[in-house]
Amino acid sequence: MAEQFDVVIIGAGAAGMMAAIEAGKRGRRVAVLDHAKAPGEKIRISGGGRCNFTNIHASPKNFLSVNPHFCKSALARYTPHDFIALVDRYKIAWHEKTLGQLFCDETAKDIIRMLLTEMKEARAVLRLGAQIQTVEKTVSGFRIVTADGAIDCSSLILASGGKSIPKMGATGLAYKIAEQFGLPLVETRPGLVxxxxxxxxxxxxxxxxxxxxxxxxxxxxxxxxxxxxxxxxxxxxxxxxxxxxxxxxxxxxxxxxxxxxxxxxxxxxxxxxxxxxxxxxxxxxxxxxxxxxxxxxxxxxxxxxxxxxxxxxxxxxxxxxxxxxxxxxxxEGYRTAEVTLGGVDTKALDSRSMQARDVPGLYFIGECVDVTGWLGGYNFQWAWASGFSAGQVA
CATH class of the missing domain: 2.40.30.10 (Translation factors)
Known part of the structure; x- marks a missing residue:
């Protein structure tokens, strides 16, 4: 018998945790699955271990995409100041470096702890070491089969990132699932490399x-x-x-x-x-x-x-x-690339909710989408904004 959740999120990175928080706040039963041993590994190593968590100048002009207008809705709905307010609520000290880049004074782990606390308060369940075997469409939603059993849900959010830094577990899983459900992909290549x-x-x-x-x-x-x-x-x-x-x-x-x-x-x-x-x-x-x-x-x-x-x-x-x-x-390739350019084609997604237009209940957020920011906190802001947008609807 499969476990039942309203929302399953594959990927416990920045975008996935944000989506879990927002969906959980709406009373949705949320499970976050990740094959890694710890959540937020890219957060942990970012900014020299201090996490360049956003950029106060973030706007659509700082992002690359086949459709440069796609990111506008999410970025407008969840701004750098919204994330700064969350950081301030947890009394995490931060400072601005050059060009609007914001960093933690102490450690990136403060951001991870903040997100995990928010997830706990939203009653989202975190499952680490989860090996995804198959993802199937069902009459009422989706079934995710893992090495530990099956999980059914009405909404499935892919937040598993791109191909960059494979030694940290990058697999390109989101692209495989997108293709499985007929969504087009924009050619992927290493970025910020x-x-x-x-x-x-x-x-x-x-x-x-x-x-x-x-x-x-x-x-x-x-x-x-x-x-x-x-x-x-x-x-x-x-x-x-x-x-x-x-x-x-x-x-x-x-x-x-x-x-x-x-x-x-x-x-x-x-x-x-x-x-x-x-x-x-x-x-x-x-x-x-x-x-x-x-x-x-x-x-x-x-x-x-x-x-x-x-x-x-x-x-x-x-x-x-x-x-x-x-x-x-x-x-130097994906081995040292900070991000993956390209990904799930935005023409297949709704810009307000990040939902696949032709597959109700299926969402793609964060790095796996064809939206890539400049260096300097922009990609984290896209993760927060796209995760927030999906979490409001899924």
Whole structure:
């Protein structure tokens, strides 16, 4: 005999726990199933262990989707200020970092404990270590068969995430169930991920591994300005993670290493003050020393005094730093990607409830949906908002 619940949620991450809380508040009997040993594992490791739980600037423009309008309804119904109010109610201390990013002062575990307490108060049942075997449609809803038995429900919410960070248990289960019930998928790929370079490029940049610099990263018309880190594999840092979601294989990215400096003016002034000074010495003022040496050597000007360089030569050299074009070989993949781009096609879902249009009672929320946020708390805000929306209806 199968157990009976009103709502079953597969996935005890940010979106799944939020949906459980909201559905439970409505008096629905809720069970949350997850194959992991602990809930909220992505919450636990996020933000260096302090959880970048939202961004005060979150709006539809900060999200990628085939349908950029889909996220508007959920984001409007549950805002960053709504989640901040919940955090404040639990007296969890937090602070704002750069660009509207909010972090816990102490630990991400505070957010997990808060959500578990809310779930308990809403009488939602949490089942960890649950191995999902099959999901079937029934006359009155759905039957989920696990290794421990069957569960029947009238509403089923998929909150099992995407493919990113498989070592933490990512499986792509939501995509399989979506396909089982005839929902279309948008091609999935790693997002917010370091980019790799081919062996020839890596060898040329070998001396720069570990160098970080503030820069503008550009791909097409999209530009992000944050830190860029050169690694033994390629490029990382916030600006690269951001632009990776827009980059596609075979394409270029461009780095402006001094977006707000009049570098040509700086070098010409240095030439006037001390013409015997070497170019790379003058360049070491606005740039890390190793980076200055790299560009001076690449231009064949490493030992040339500034006095030997004409205005035209200085202008041409500065352009190479303002538009450093790099063609990545690929990305580090789902192994290190913070999110999965693509997923369940939003045209198959109702934007207000997250319910499948052609399968009443079936919902998809969080990362498994084709809505992906920028780096900086936006994906958590989508999890809270989409989970809230489904929990209000399921």
């Amino acid at each position: 370091p980019l790799t370079l081919d062996p020839v490029q890596l060898e040329s940049l070998n001396a720069l591994a570990g160098v970080a610099v503030g820069a503008q990263a550009r791909c097409g018309k999209t530009v992000f300005e944050e830190a860029v880190l050169i690694t033994h594999r390629g490029l990382s840092g916030p600006a690269i993670l951001q632009i990776s979601s827009y980059w596609r294989e075979g394409g270029d990215i461009s780095l402006n290493l001094l977006p707000h400096a009049d570098l040509a003016g700086v070098l010409k002034a240095a030439r006037k003050q001390n013409g015997r000074q070497a170019l790379q010495t003058a360049l070491s003022e606005p740039l890390p020393k190793r980076l200055a040496q790299f560009f001076a050597e690449a231009a064949g000007l490493s030992n040339r005094p500034l006095a030997d360089l004409s205005d035209k030569a200085i202008d041409a050299f500065c352009l190479t730093l303002k538009d450093w074009v790099i063609k990545p070989a690929g990305s």
